[in-house]
Amino acid sequence: MKERNLPYSLQTFAIGMEDSPDLKAARKVANHIGSEHHEVMFDAEEGIQAVDEVIFSLETYDITTVRASVGMYLVSKYIRKKTDSVVIFSGEGSDELTQGYIYFHKAPSSEEAAEDSERLLRELYMFDVLRADRTTAAHGLELRVPFLDHRFTAYYLSLPPELRIPKNGVEKYLLREAFESSDLIPKDILWRPKEAFSDGLTSIKKSWFNILQDHIEHQVLLSQSLFLEMM
Known part of the structure; x- marks a missing residue:
């Protein structure tokens, strides 16, 4: 593990199912920066069992938000029970x-890309920020989201629209390029293609999306059968 002269102790957390891409990427970053790294593993049954608690915490039935919130809910639960960390950092807002x-x-x-980016930022409170705030608060954690610092967002949005669009087939190009000359994270992670949170944390054998879809379809069929029996 590479040692860094950091003025503070550094903890990182990652969650995923067996062989998830996010776990592998997070492990590589943790080794690179020399952090105290925690990996939280969960299986399909544990994820499904958490859905009701997640919906209760979120107070929304938005499908994408619920699906993406399960992983964050479970890792927050782990942090609260297994560590003394209270304030945690997360990357919400960077994609928007x-x-x-x-x-x-x-x-x-x-110009249209810039307009849609600003629309996404205005609506964050209903989706990703809602997910991050509620799933961490449900376990008594305080969340910090550096990418949504008002000074940083104001500066970034003040840049010409043509500088902020994807470039050379890479999204978030300007942000990635800003770290190209540094050694903060491995280069293959810095330029890693976008992967949705709920996809990256699940197994390459069967996605979290498909696991939930199969479960819901089974529940619907079961309900229909019970209804027909009562007729």
Whole structure:
């Protein structure tokens, strides 16, 4: 493990199912920066069992938000029970601010991409920020989101729209390029293609999306059968 002269103790946390891409990437970063690293493993049954608690905490039935919140809920639960960490950092807002979603590659113009980026930021409180705030608060944790610091967002949005769009087939290009000359994180992680949180944390054998879809379809069929029996 590479040692760094840091003025503070550094902890990192990652969650995923067996052979998840996010776990492997997080492990590589942790080794690179020399952090005290915690990996939280969960299986399909544990994820499904957490869904009701997640919906209760979120107070929303938004499908994508619920699906993406399970991992964050479980890792927050682990942090609260197994460590003395109370204040944690997370990367919410970077995709919305720095145009990290894949569809930004197809924006008709840099101006329209900038407009949609600002729309996403305005709506964050209903989705990713809601997820991050509620899943961590449910376990008594305080969340910090550096990418949404008002000074940073104001500066980034003041840049010309043509500088903020994906470039060379890479989303969040400007943000990544800013760290290219540093040794803060491994280069292959710095330029890693975008992967949705709920996809990256699950097994490459069967995605969390498909696991939940199969479970819900089974529940629907079961309910239909019970209803027919009562008729």
